[in-house]
Amino acid sequence: MDSTMQNWPLTITAILRHACGANGDRTVTTATGHGGYRTSTYREIGEQAARLAHALRGFGITGDERVGTFMWNNAEHLAAYLALPAMGAVLHTLNIRLSPEQIAYIANEAQDRVIVADASLVPQLAPVLPLLEAVHTVIVSGDGDLSALSGVTVVRYDDVLAAQPAQFDWPDIDENSAAAMCYTSGTTGNPKGVVYCHRSSYLHSLSTCTANALDVGAGDVVLPIVPMFHANAWGLPYAALMAGADLVMPDRFLDGVSLIELIESQRPTVAGAVPTIWNDVMHCLEKAPGHDISSLRLVACGGSAVPVSLMRTFQERYDVYIQQAWGMTETSPLATVAKPLPGVSEERHWAMRATAGRAMCGVEVRIVDDTGTPMPADGKAVGELEVRGPWITGSYYRGRDAEKFDTGWLRTGDVGCIDEDGYVTLTDRAKDVIKSGGEWISSVELENLLIAHPAVLEAAVVGVPDERWQERPLAVVVLHENATASPAELREFLADKVVRWWLPERWTFIDQVPRTSVGKYDKKTIRARHADGAYEVITI
Template sequence: MHGLMQHEPMMISDLLRHAARYHPRSEIVSRRPDGVHRQTYPETERRARRLAQALIRLGIAPGDRVATLAWNSHRHVELYFAISGIGAVINTINPRLAHDDIAYIADHAEDRVIFADVDFAPILAAVVPKLAARPRHIVFLNDSGDIQDCTLPASISVSAYETLIAAEDGDYEWPRFEETTASGLCYTSGTTGKPKGVLYSHRSTVLLAMAVNAADACGLRAADRLMPVVPMFHVNAWSLPYAAAACGASLIMPGRFLDGASLAGLIADEHVTISAGVPTVWLGVLDHLRETGQRLPSLQRLVIGGSACPPALFEQFDALGVEIRHAWGMTESSPLATLAAPVAGVDADAAANQRLSQGRTIFGVELRARDEKATEVPWNGKTQGNIELRGHWVATGYYRMPKGTTADGWFPTGDVGTIDPDGFVYLTDRTKDLIKSGGEWISSIALENIAVAHPAVAEAAAIAAKHRKWGERPLLIVALRPGASLTKAELLAFYEDKVPRWSVPDDVIFIDELPHGATGKLLKTALRSRFGDYFIRAEDVV
């Protein structure tokens, strides 16, 4: 027997229609080089409908891939909704990737049109002539389309975004189709080989948007003013533009200005209440606040993910009255899988540990950890296992590649961790980043968190360096804060009583700046390549 309930397919366009109809006063604010641009959700929806008409006029049909190379802005929001809204697939490309990776992604996706901010014209000039699956149109996200020093093949038409949509009347009805229709295509950053495409659906995207707004997740409300610092080219900006539309929250888009002073100024000027981004962004904001004495009275909550959040960051934002919620996920989980919101009934020590964890799953995702024999490990907070996921917005595999899940349908994340009795996940490392010394496992994340807690340390990375006796030993690579001084002996003494003696790094190397990948994560592959033989070379010299 079936229930007597209406059934409507979950459409991404419905999120924007809802925001425009029921939250007409909420706005999308974009900071641009020429000033601040504002528009309401009704204005955004009208412009998105005109964009939908323009896409159809350019020959885009359901299932076609349309690429973006763009910062966080109102125009990028319009692209999010219009491309998927007509049944096409938005392929957000990370402009920080190497040119060869960008070319690979555009070819692999077979992008028909590319929308790009003018900042990225040099990237297009370098990449587009190399493409086998050459796009037909390039649309620059500006008023005129006049781009100097950007030579493109004559077969490609070049136009300006505002001119393109101005030719349409907006008399367009969003089509209805199966909710399992593909909506977005995001590629992994390619740190372990060629980038791999994750193909989202309307259903998965809408379900995640609603889950993000749950009180124990990001907890967005219509009255919030949300600033996604996480780029819209990085896993759909953690689904925040969709979640904001679902609840009617205003969006404050920072564009390309992501330094501490610019972000702090925008938070203050636009009365931002919630923001989200990787730890390095907030370290820059803290440095600015420390130097200037500025306060951010409107800011209530930060969602931090992308890499492990150092305990020191929690403490410093606690002092400012700002709550941090630690989140974790991956491109393959759309990305939100777990989030560390407070839980009742635990003592103060347990609560402190849990908020530093990666959190527990939100409804819609399941999580388990299995050992090397594929046996699920107990939830005791001690036994390590390989973390696996399944759920409504978790991938089954990669675009145009074989199935990627286990035999029983779980997705292997490549992360290692423990799970406590309350379901909180504590990642101890990536599988490839664990340090195995004399048969004992050492967590690089634990060593890094201790180092970053030192007031002189800006960033730290612990890697496994080859060792003739122990197989591997931890080597710590550190970048200091501007003007700070610190010796190796002082930093190693900071580890006393924090980890077992055999876990303390054998040596410390100070460098000016740690390498980062296209998504802002530390590039440990580069550090291992440079310093992986450090202890062996030192022995040979002796």
């Protein structure tokens, strides 16, 4: 029996029409620095998107060609988020924090034809341009000297758009066609491309707005701090547009002081960023008390494990609720959200919030052993996490690493367990798990416990070679300014929290933990520096 429902495509175009029509008066506010802001309505962003689409047609973007963006989180980037997929092209957000060689690799594999860039990023883009094979035009938004850009056509965003009509005849789009591309951060080998379709982005946005996820609604003001080049800012821009929420964009002003000023001034209610951002905000608040950031009713936090101590501090001191979520570039990215069940004890409440969360409706999760055999969700069995669902990628662009998908599930490379209520606890990345004497040690758990020590600002734990046990943990610690703590003191702090054989014997104190382009601890670099003798290691 056939249904009687209309076969209406789920597309970015539908989000654009809804946002700029029914919610046309909602606003997008972009930080300009030194307490300044500029504001546009959704309707004006829609007109800007139409002008950009006309301009790109003139530069030869007539089909599903890829257009790169090299931009901060701002109104112009949002216009590109709408224009490119809706006109039938493919939005390719380029990670500005990668090396020129990595950016060139990504842009060349994707065959980007045009790049839309912020003027403030011209010095970073200039050394990349000579390495690009297919880019023929760069459109630059904002003021600044463009003389460093050579070998391609370079035009000003405002000049080009001013000559174009404010309406565009958006074509009918197949919901399964490509809408956007993101690349993994490339911590192991070259970055790999993930291609989102219109349908997957629409469903991901819809699910993000639900109460069991981030509960984004028309009464919210959404602050995407996570970069728009990092898994499409976790889907927050599209979710806000779909819900009719106002948007606040931080542009390049991502330090703790600037973010606190923005939150106090613009009063966002929902925000999203990695733990290191909130750690920075917390320390700025401690140094200069008296600020009010309580407009934030919900902070989505992920990218790496969120310490319970950080969540407790924000809730108890600043009345801000941090909710952990988990995902990857490959999962669009939200896949699980750590929203605790109602009516549980306080201890169970915090235990649930400390996990990676439960799968969002539409996503299925399981753990498997080394042979790929599913393991029980009993909170005890530990294995590799696998996921599947309508916004989970089924392959990498050009078929890279096809073995990660050969069972119909995505092998995530994350190791952990799933309890009877469906909460996923991740103990490590498969490549980072410490195997000592045949037993696993969770570097993530050790890191979270160490960060709870009042003298510790940051802590990373990696496995290093050991003659007797094959591998043992090395604790890499950053202390607060003017704070002191010895390895013996920190080891004693851990002693009643983990089994004895987990306790690190090797300790080193550094000024800053190296990070990847998306803000995660760069454990590959830490291990390499240790192997090269760059760290002074204290053994106790």
